[in-house]
Amino acid sequence: MSRRKKLFPCGHKGYGQRCHRCDQAQVAWERKKQEKNAWEDKFDKDPIDLRTLPRNVVFKARKILKELANRKNYREFHGKRLRHDRFVISIPVTRHYRLICRDQGNLLVPEAVISHEEYNVCKPGH
Ligand SMILES: [Zn+2]
Incomplete structure (x- = not known):
């Protein structure tokens, strides 16, 4: 397995098939979106x-x-x-x-x- 960093299409450099920095950002964004939805859903029950x-x-x-x-x-x-x-x-x-x-x-x-x-x-x- 090659340990050479490669340049991903997003512009970040790293190892592996996918950019981990963008993956992490995506996960954080999804979590934030879910929290926001959960917060907004509660208002329907008030x-x-x-x-x-x-x-x-x-x-x-x-x-x-x-x-x-x-x-x-x-x-x-x-x-x-x-x-x-x-x-x-x-x-x-x-x-x-x-x-x-x-x-x-x-x-x-x-x-x-x-x-x-x-x-x-x-x-x-x-
Ligand atoms: Zn990236």
Whole structure:
């Protein structure tokens, strides 16, 4: 077997039938693509759209949504009823994001995760 380096069509030099550098890059790219797809697929399972939110907000919101679905009380997440609409409950997700839920009697229906700025715009009299 010859140990002479050869020049691959990609421009890299190396041994063997295929360029190992390009093979490795291909594997890394495939893995990254799979991770991205797995991340995007999860949004289909969320009860509300979390796609536009920062990653850490998505994680925290999912945790709260899951626990609410398991009938955990919103007060455990420091959720509060809005003063001007007692059927709307605001739960802090991070310092800048709130999960808005609607109280439908014995059911708490998540509506959206909104930023603090959007939340303040929603308030009447502002
Ligand atoms: Zn190559």
